[in-house]
Amino acid sequence: AERRLQRALDDLSERIFGHSREMGRRLRVMEIGSRTGVITQRLTDMIGAVVEEYLCFEPSPVLAEIAAGRDVKTATRQITSAEQVAAATVDVVVCCASLHQLPEVGVVLEATTVADGGWLWVAEICGLTAATLASAAVVNPDLLSPASLRAADEWWRLIAQHRWQPVQMAQDGPGLTIVAHRDHTFTPPQATPLHHTTAASPTAR
Numbered sequence: 001a002e003r004r005l006q007r008a009l010d011d012l013s014e015r016i017f018g019h020s021r022e023m024g025r026r027l028r029v030m031e032i033g034s035r036t037g038v039i040t041q042r043l044t045d046m047i048g049a050v051v052e053e054y055l056c057f058e059p060s061p062v063l064a065e066i067a068a069g070r071d072v073k074t075a076t077r078q079i080t081s082a083e084q085v086a087a088a089t090v091d092v093v094v095c096c097a098s099l100h101q102l103p104e105v106g107v108v109l110e111a112t113t114v115a116d117g118g119w120l121w122v123a124e125i126c127g128l129t130a131a132t133l134a135s136a137a138v139v140n141p142d143l144l145s146p147a148s149l150r151a152a153d154e155w156w157r158l159i160a161q162h163r164w165q166p167v168q169m170a171q172d173g174p175g176l177t178i179v180a181h182r183d184h185t186f187t188p189p190q191a192t193p194l195h196h197t198t199a200a201s202p203t204a205r
Contacts (some may be wrong), residue, residue, distance in 0.1 A: 006032055020050035027091040030055040031097025031119035037067030037087040044074035057085055086111040093120040120180040124155050152176050
């Protein structure tokens with residue numbers, strides 16, 4: 001699981017560096033569901049050189065307080081509401097094994113605003129893992145409900161239903177990653193792609 005997570009973050013880091021080169025500037029990044037800041041710390045250590053600002057959206061005051069105590073070298077700003085999410089325009093939106101833990105996923109996905117050329121990166125799980133069971137036992141028992149753990153095609157459709165256009169999916173074991181662009185026309189959700197590529201993806205924190 002740890003190797004899958006690191007490979008997924010490596011892939012995300014390469015995408016972010018490539019986008020920064022393409023835009024010719026440093027980027028604003030928003031992490032949706034930053035939880036206790038574990039991914040925040042790891043990812044900012046990797047991409048800090050090309051980050052102008054890193055926003056952390058975490059609706060749980062307890063988890064946000066834990067995250068605030070981490071030693072993160074890149075400038076970060078905590079936000080706690082969908083209204084604050086909507087008010088921020090960013091270049092990259094990161095959701096790393098967090099959407100299945102958010103109470104209002106659709107509201108948050110629709111609230112995010114990206115600059116021209118901006119994109120969404122989602123890493124999620126499609127089945128129970130040891131990390132999921134641990135999180136459910138300690139933090140959120142609702143994680144074990146049927147509605148929280150979606151199949152790959154259901155994650156694709158969920159994202160498409162909330163003003164995003166998925167363009168790529170990669171699946172490996174219980175995990176998957178999806179890249180999407182903002183769908184300004186917002187047509188009805190499209191079908192799941194016929195072919196998935198194999199790539200590393202993280203498990204839940």
